[in-house]
Amino acid sequence: MSAISELSSMSRRTGPATAEEKRANRRDNKAAYIFLLPWLIGLVAITVGPMIMSLYLSFTDYNLLQPPEWVGLDNFTRMLGDARLHNSLRVTFTYVLVGVPLQLAVALLIALVLDKGLRGLPFYRSIFYLPSLLGGSVAVAILWKQIFGTSGLVNQVLAMFGITGPGWISDPSTSLGSIILLHVWTFGSPMIIFLAGLRQIPNMYYEAAEVDGASTLQKFWRITLPMLSPIIFFNLVLQIIGSFQSFTQAFIVSGGNGGPSDSTMFFTLYLYQKGFGQFDMGYASAMAWFLLVIIGAFTAINFIASKYWVFYDD
Amino acid sequence: MTELQTLPATEKQPPSGGKTRANSPQGGGRKRESRGSLAFSRNARIKALAKHAVLIITGGIMIYPLLWMVVSSLRPNDMIFREPGLWLNSLEMGNYTDGWSALTHPFGHYMLNSAVVVIGSILGNLISCSMAAYAFARLQFSGKKLFFGVMLLTIMLPFHVIIVPQYILFSQIGWVNTFWPLIVPKLLATDAFFVFLMVQFIRGIPKELDEAARIDGAGHPRIFLRVILPLMVPALATTTIFTFIWTWNDFFGALIYLTDPEMFTVPVALRAFVDSQSATSWGSLFAMSIVSLLPVFLVFLFGQRFLIKGIATTGIK
Numbered sequence: 039m040s041a042i043s044e045l046s047s048m049s050r051r052t053g054p055a056t057a058e059e060k061r062a063n064r065r066d067n068k069a070a071y072i073f074l075l076p077w078l079i080g081l082v083a084i085t086v087g088p089m090i091m092s093l094y095l096s097f098t099d100y101n102l103l104q105p106p107e108w109v110g111l112d113n114f115t116r117m118l119g120d121a122r123l124h125n126s127l128r129v130t131f132t133y134v135l136v137g138v139p140l141q142l143a144v145a146l147l148i149a150l151v152l153d154k155g156l157r158g159l160p161f162y163r164s165i166f167y168l169p170s171l172l173g174g175s176v177a178v179a180i181l182w183k184q185i186f187g188t189s190g191l192v193n194q195v196l197a198m199f200g201i202t203g204p205g206w207i208s209d210p211s212t213s214l215g216s217i218i219l220l221h222v223w224t225f226g227s228p229m230i231i232f233l234a235g236l237r238q239i240p241n242m243y244y245e246a247a248e249v250d251g252a253s254t255l256q257k258f259w260r261i262t263l264p265m266l267s268p269i270i271f272f273n274l275v276l277q278i279i280g281s282f283q284s285f286t287q288a289f290i291v292s293g294g295n296g297g298p299s300d301s302t303m304f305f306t307l308y309l310y311q312k313g314f315g316q317f318d319m320g321y322a323s324a325m326a327w328f329l330l331v332i333i334g335a336f337t338a339i340n341f342i343a344s345k346y347w348v349f350y351d352d
Numbered sequence: 353m354t355e356l357q358t359l360p361a362t363e364k365q366p367p368s369g370g371k372t373r374a375n376s377p378q379g380g381g382r383k384r385e386s387r388g389s390l391a392f393s394r395n396a397r398i399k400a401l402a403k404h405a406v407l408i409i410t411g412g413i414m415i416y417p418l419l420w421m422v423v424s425s426l427r428p429n430d431m432i433f434r435e436p437g438l439w440l441n442s443l444e445m446g447n448y449t450d451g452w453s454a455l456t457h458p459f460g461h462y463m464l465n466s467a468v469v470v471i472g473s474i475l476g477n478l479i480s481c482s483m484a485a486y487a488f489a490r491l492q493f494s495g496k497k498l499f500f501g502v503m504l505l506t507i508m509l510p511f512h513v514i515i516v517p518q519y520i521l522f523s524q525i526g527w528v529n530t531f532w533p534l535i536v537p538k539l540l541a542t543d544a545f546f547v548f549l550m551v552q553f554i555r556g557i558p559k560e561l562d563e564a565a566r567i568d569g570a571g572h573p574r575i576f577l578r579v580i581l582p583l584m585v586p587a588l589a590t591t592t593i594f595t596f597i598w599t600w601n602d603f604f605g606a607l608i609y610l611t612d613p614e615m616f617t618v619p620v621a622l623r624a625f626v627d628s629q630s631a632t633s634w635g636s637l638f639a640m641s642i643v644s645l646l647p648v649f650l651v652f653l654f655g656q657r658f659l660i661k662g663i664a665t666t667g668i669k
Contacts, residue, residue, distance in 0.1 A: 070492075071487075071493065073572070074484055076483060076539060077480060077503070077547065079540050080540025085506055088514035088521065089514055091520075092514065102520070156404065163660070165415055167659075167660070168418075168649075172645055172649075175603075175645060176618075176620075176623055180638075181418070181641065185417055191417065191420060194435075194436035198436070230663045230664055231663060234664035283511065285603070293627070310604075314608055326510070326515070329512055330512075333510055
């Protein structure tokens with residue numbers, strides 16, 4: 039996608055011959071494992087070990103005080119009948135399925151407007167990028183809590199036009215929307231990835247299309263979109279994985295309870311409440327593995343679907 | 353660009369020239385003249401103007417809440433719920449002094465705690481990720497493909513799948529309410545994103561440099577320290593900046609591991625502030641929120657170049 043990855047593929051192409059590589063093979067093993075040692079320890083102790091442990095715990099009843107007690111599939115059958123969990127899934131799916139496409143659409147739109155070499159591009163880019171650095175912070179969540187409050191900034195502005203806005207955050211029908219807006223607000227980082235991608239599209243395609251008398255819209259549908267599809271796909275996969283794990287914003291905006299009436303009870307928030315509020319560690323582990331399966335399934339679907347719409351130039 | 357070379361020299365455009373033609377009347381004019389249409393140039397200028405309008409309005413709406421928060425923090429408390437504008441009649445620093453001492457410790461105490469975690473995390477990431485990246489990018493070893501694949505997979509692994517056992521592990525060794533659970537994972541290269549970023553970068557460094565050092569008798573530690581590390585400073589800078597911002601903002605980890613106010617980092621301190629405040633102290637809450645955002649903003653100002661490059665090459669959020 040960049041000079042760096044181009045260079046890297048070049049260096050791989052001009053790299054040493056396979057025979058030489060094989061000779062190097064034996065020589066490097068010891069050095070390699072020494073260099074990898076911190077990472078390997080982390081992989082075993084911090085990542086894979088705890089993963090296996092949490093899989094085990096998901097079949098147990100465990101509250102941190104007594105030793106874990108094997109309960110078989112109990113936690114999973116409990117999940118089937120847990121209405122609050124079903125609601126949290128609905129909330130999370132809404133957040134992901136509305137928030138991610140919306141955010142990417144805005145990111146693409148602004149990237150397109152910015153791309154054709156407008157004066158002041160670095161300035162605009164900074165302005166649009168800043169929110170995505172701040173968006174994950176508690177401070178911005180606090181700001182959001184105020185501006186979408188009953189007498190917050192949004193309603194103050196609406197009042198100037200004689201409109202009485204609802205209490206966006208205290209009303210269950212708009213509270214999730216306010217948090218989705220916060221997600222859309224952070225469109226800056228996918229926008230920068232789009233900008234980098236747009237720059238990779240060879241100008242000659244557009245020139246050829248202009249010669250053929252193609253309209254702006256035709257150029258967008260026939261050139262920009264297909265050429266950009268790998269990047270859209272990349273953004274989509276990353277944003278979906280990330281959005282399923284959103285936590286801070288909903289936690290702060292709702293004061294930690296996912297309210298009003300569970301309308302912002304994200305799956306991760308419910309998991310936190312179960313695990314670290316009620317110390318129902320077995321159930322929390324089962325939920326965590328369920329989340330992993332959901333994210334894995336979404337990513338797999340994304341990859342399968344990509345065969346039908348992602349276009350690779352080479 | 354090969355097509356363009358057949359055109360007369362005056363109409364040849366450098367790669368970036370094509371991008372500025374919209375609002376550079378001279379260049380635009382020349383290009384259009386060859387098509388014999390002056391109206392087109394005016395059109396292009398109107399188009400550029402419309403684009404600026406769209407961008408200024410969108411950007412303005414996006415930034416407005418942040419500006420308003422800054423202004424509001426300098427206003428008397430009751431105005432926060434009455435004044436949507438950005439006009440300041442007087443500077444009230446009261447919110448800042450109130451907010452600074454509103455919790456059990458002065459706010460600086462939490463910033464210091466955050467600074468300790470941030471510095472530890474940065475050092476951890478720089479050391480452990482660069483070592484792993486060197487192995488993945490430059491060394492041949494058995495299991496490389498498998499490990500590299502596993503490393504890429506861990507980038508996407510949800511934190512929640514490991515947090516419960518990790519919590520149990522760290523609480524059993526008595527690390528709850530210490531900074532170790534937040535720093536030690538970074539010392540063990542669990543932020544695999546940075547390993548990937550550095551692998552990408554090292555692959556771009558010409559191998560001839562390693563070979564030359566090897567002929568001079570340098571071993572891998574020496575090549576790594578003397579050849580690769582100095583050349584990968586940009587990747588290290590990107591890692592430093594992102595680690596800074598993410599660690600400074602990290603809420604979930606701190607929420608779970610730090611329950612003693614003595615050990616609070618900035619995000620959990622702010623959360624405690626939200627919970628404790630009666631509805632009247634929004635001004636000081638805003639003030640401390642701004643104080644908490646200030647370091648991130650400064651890093652953004654001075655490190656933007658690395659941030660944007662880092663995102664564009666690896667797609668970090």
